[in-house]
Amino acid sequence: MKKTALLFLIALFSFPVIASAETAVTPEAVLQSVDMVWIMIAAFLVFFMHAGFAMVESGFTRSKNALNILMKNFMTMSIAAVLYFVVGYGIMFGTSGGGIIGIDGFFLAGQEDQIGFFVFQAVFAATCATIISGAVAERMKLNSYLLLTVLMTGFIYPVVGHWVWGGGWLSSLGFVDFAGSTVVHLTGALGAIVTVMFLGPRLGKYSGKTVNVIPGHNIPLGALGVFILWFGWFGFNGGSTLAADPSLIPSVVATTLLSASAGIIGSAFYSQAKYKRIDASLTLNGALAGLVGITAGTANVSLLGAIAIGLIAGVILVEAVQFLDRVARIDDPVGAIAVHGICGIWGTLAVGLFSVEGGLFYGDGAALLGVQAIGVLAVVAWTMATTAVAVTVIKAITGGIRVSREEEISGLDFAEHGSSAYESSRGIFNENTTPTSDFGVDLLHRLDSLKSEPTKKDHKTAQ
Secondary structure, three states, X not given: OHHHHHHHHHHHHHHHHHHHHHHOOOHHHHHHHHHHHHHHHHHHHHHHHHXXXXXXXXHOOOHHHXXXXXXXXXXXXXXXXXXXHHHHHHHHHOOEEXXXXXXXXXXXXXXXXXXXXXXXXXXXXXXXXXXXHHHOOOOEOHHHHHHHHHHHHHHHHHHHXXXXXXXXXXXXXXXXXXXXXXXXXXXXXXXXXXXXXXXXXXXXXXXXXXXXXXXXXXXXXXXXXXXXXXXXXXXXXXXXXXXXXXXXXXXXXXXXXXXXXXXXXXXXXXXXXXXXXXXXXXXXXXXXXXXXXXXXXXXXXXXXXXXXXXXXXXXXXXXXHHHHHHHOOOOOOOOHHHHHHHHHHHHHHHHHHHOOXXXXXXXXXXXXXXXXXXXXXXXXXXXXXXXXXXXHHHHHHHOOOEXXXXXXXXXHHHHHHOOOOOOOOOHHHOOOXXXXXXXXXXXXXXXXXXXXXXXXXXXXXXX
């Protein structure tokens, strides 16, 4: 028995040595594997962010449009993945044509060793497109939105990505956008604001000079979405290291955490000072403002710098929502333009101020700040111009990008999908076949009768 046990232990500890000799495991191969695992985990986290977007958008809008929003988010992810494989990745990371656009690598041709990197970038492309979904919620035709998603993920976004991350002209200037305050968030928000300007506001949003509040149907659902986005953002920023770097990842994760937290504090206390109460929706969006704000410089700023960026982003968010809603009269149901656009610009410029290497506040002059400003202006010009052309063409093809008045009033769930996200009170018990005696149904009927038939007491009161 002892002899058998000894042989087993020898075989057990000898197996890794034999396997190592056969597969030639090297330290470089192990490091490469660890890097790939980290990038894949980060890709999964970014993918999960789309659940967060779906929850935020549906929670901050009315229940009659919840199913439509869910379908848009599912379709956005699916279209982006396929189209980014076909053309988007090549335009973004293919051989540079004059620093403007990638000219090869379509269908990942010649990029077979970059499949993991492609997956990570594909979920980023979908993130850019889905920003538009929330801003145009409750009044845009589904087919028009999907066509815009095709153009955004297949061309508009990849060109911006090539300029910054694919070896294009902005990267050669020294433009810094570590994880996409401009590339992803500002680009998506610019596409959103142009589309919203074509669409116009929701029915009932503005009455003359009066601005009417259209509340979301489920703020707890929206809050869950914010937490999911915050969780996924650790992969969004952390995965952008593109390696399991033990010296860089903790810093990136820490700045992400602190900026988001500071964004909440900034928006909460500023809304308290401005409106005499801590506004829930602004505070929730404050977390996203801090996250968008830190995304460009998450690897370049100190922990104190991250807190400052987040605090300022939270304040900017409150003022941006107020300005867009009441002054510019741009109807954005979820605040996507303010969060991803205005705070995206702030986060990009903040690199020129707070970067420990090259930042103005660290005594290195305004050169980096100037480059950051040039990058923002270039992306604004490109994205707004191309989106305007795209929406104009889509409008001509589809006969209009907005649903009819009747469809908007009834809700896009029925208009676009023929069903609803939520069952009515009667439908909750629709599995019962004997409504006069089964549990629950009789109670509903009695409650209905109380609402519809006045009691004797009511008659006496009326007399």
